[in-house]
Amino acid sequence: MNNRFFLFILSLLFFASCSSPRNLAYFDNLREEAVVTEKIANAAEAKIQPGDLLSINVTSLSPESNVLFNRGALPTASNTNVSGVTYVQETEGYLVDKSGSVVLPILGRVKVEDLTREEAENQLTSSLQTYLKEPVVNVRFRNFKVTVIGEVTRPSTFQITDGNVNILEALGMAGDMTAFGKRENVLVIRETKDERSMVRLNLNDKDVLKSPFFNLQQNDIVYVEPDKARAVQASNSSRNISIIVATMSVLTLILSRFL
Template sequence: MKSYFFLLAIFFLAFSCKPKKNMIYMSNNNFEQEVSQARYEGLRIQEGDVLEITVTALDDLAAKPFNKTTMQQTGEDGVVSSSMKLGNNEYQVTSEGYIIFPVLGSIYCKNMTKQQLKTELDTRLKQYLLDPVVTITHVNFNISILGDVREPGQKSSPTERLNVFQALALAGDMNDSANRTNLKLIRYSEETGKDITYTLDISEASIVNSPYYYLQQNDILYVEPDRNKQIAASTTNPNRALFVQILGVVLGLVTFVIAVTK
């Protein structure tokens, strides 16, 4: 009977000390196939985005009317509105998806890439300028990283070409207890008008082929803790309490039987 008790104890210890799997990024890979990186198609401009747009031309004087000099203007109530608190040559996309550009007026740019907006501006500016050069920079590229990472929160990216690994680096990387096979990417869909959740497995090398490998403005990346951490954190988990109670009853019965058979 002692041997049964010993085997039960060994089983319990083995179950509770289950080793952590998938600790290495992109560890699962079929090396017989070439891994090609997902194509970066650029950010899609959204409402609330701030774009820095500079126009130059062979004739500097002719290009000046197409560049803002200041946005620190006071409204009728004497207060500087948030839409006016922009740097030189910075434009905030309105809730309707427009930017108000000098001389050219309202330009719809929502869901455009920077290259598409540049092409649109080039076409319009050629009516006034010879060989205009348009430079566009995304000023406020923000994402949110939550869950089992070292530094969760909203992050501003210094680069617009941001993949999932670079995003995790902004949050100080994942903790050892993070589930690397079940990351959640939450992205707003203009087509459905709703947030859509995608699952990413960064333990697979094929993650670089995913259409969601590169992040977009206002994406939310949630890193789920592994099962062991979820159980440990759930001190009021009824299933855990029931498991402990059953285990206590079983060990008590085994101890009683051993004592009786002596």
């Protein structure tokens, strides 16, 4: 009878731990060579979209005029520069409206939708040359963020200062996937204007580097799906099996003293 209990316990342990092997390697089909070189076909810089908050900083040889454009920047009496005027860091920024434009002093409404930061800087610099001496424009995203959730070490929303991040960098900021994360089935959710796109990426396959979703855009959501082992681990049946196994172990010890 004692042997039957042991066999029963071993059977429970076997079925509880039984799971198919999974590939935990990124780009598993990448050739094992010293150097693998490919042309980058999907290098897409983030483009300005309605709802973006932009930091637009203008400097020129006319520091007094700069104040008109540097929203939130105020002259201060201390720490003066060569021109005699300094400015505190801007705090408000410019919101891109539904029409894809920002409203700047003097220039009025300026269309910036679907422009990269560099393209927006060039356009604004050209427009400001009529009013300022040798203007230099610096544009930055103030609200560029990506969210990584699911089977990662530190799920969170991350602010991206330079407006450039790919899915591997985002996973790195989240502490990488856990062993339960499906590397072959990572979901990216992207919203642009009135359209939502959802695509599943296989990070075991090196061809994911060519995907237009490999480089993330502002407000993208990355979801790492858990595998079946995690689902079993979190289910009530799994906890019940653990309780049954523990109970059977105690009963086996007790019975072994009397049999």
